[in-house]
Amino acid sequence: MSSMPTIRSRKIAVVQDIPIGRTLKFWEGLKEGKVYATKCKRCERIYFPPAADCPECLASDMDWVPLNDEAEIEAFTYVVIRPTSFQQCKPYTVAIGRLKEGVRVLAWLTGFKLSEVKVGLKVKLAAKTLEDGQLTYEFIRP
Numbered sequence: 001m002s003s004m005p006t007i008r009s010r011k012i013a014v015v016q017d018i019p020i021g022r023t024l025k026f027w028e029g030l031k032e033g034k035v036y037a038t039k040c041k042r043c044e045r046i047y048f049p050p051a052a053d054c055p056e057c058l059a060s061d062m063d064w065v066p067l068n069d070e071a072e073i074e075a076f077t078y079v080v081i082r083p084t085s086f087q088q089c090k091p092y093t094v095a096i097g098r099l100k101e102g103v104r105v106l107a108w109l110t111g112f113k114l115s116e117v118k119v120g121l122k123v124k125l126a127a128k129t130l131e132d133g134q135l136t137y138e139f140i141r142p
């Protein structure tokens with residue numbers, strides 16, 4: 001068990017639908033500073049969080065593709081009343097950003113004053129290694 005549950009819980013997006021061995025590329029990508037999605041080899045749809053199977057054409061043959069890092073904020077929320085595991089954090093902003101590929105990503109938005117955040121804001125999707133070594137990704141100032 002972690003002695004620092006607050007930091008550990010900062011990872012808000014979990015790749016949970018894929019057996020652990022098949023997510024390796026995702027975590028390796030974050031280490032290299034890239035955020036990977038999966039792309040169906042048959043119908044070419046892109047999935048984020050990565051999916052093992054394509055719900056569209058039911059194929060199980062997926063490629064890993066690095067996402068473009070340019071995103072535009074579609075929705076956001078400023079979280080003041082934090083969940084128990086986030087009590088030690090300052091209030092934070094969580095946003096949904098749309099990438100060029102048309103994929104939507106849910107992540108923390110950092111590096112902006114709340115007054116600057118608006119729908120349509122251009123941000124960058126960035127892989128990040130936290131102080132405890134945990135890998136995550138967030139939206140930052142481009």
Ligand SMILES: [Zn+2]
Binds near residue numbers: 058059
């Ligand atoms: Zn497909």
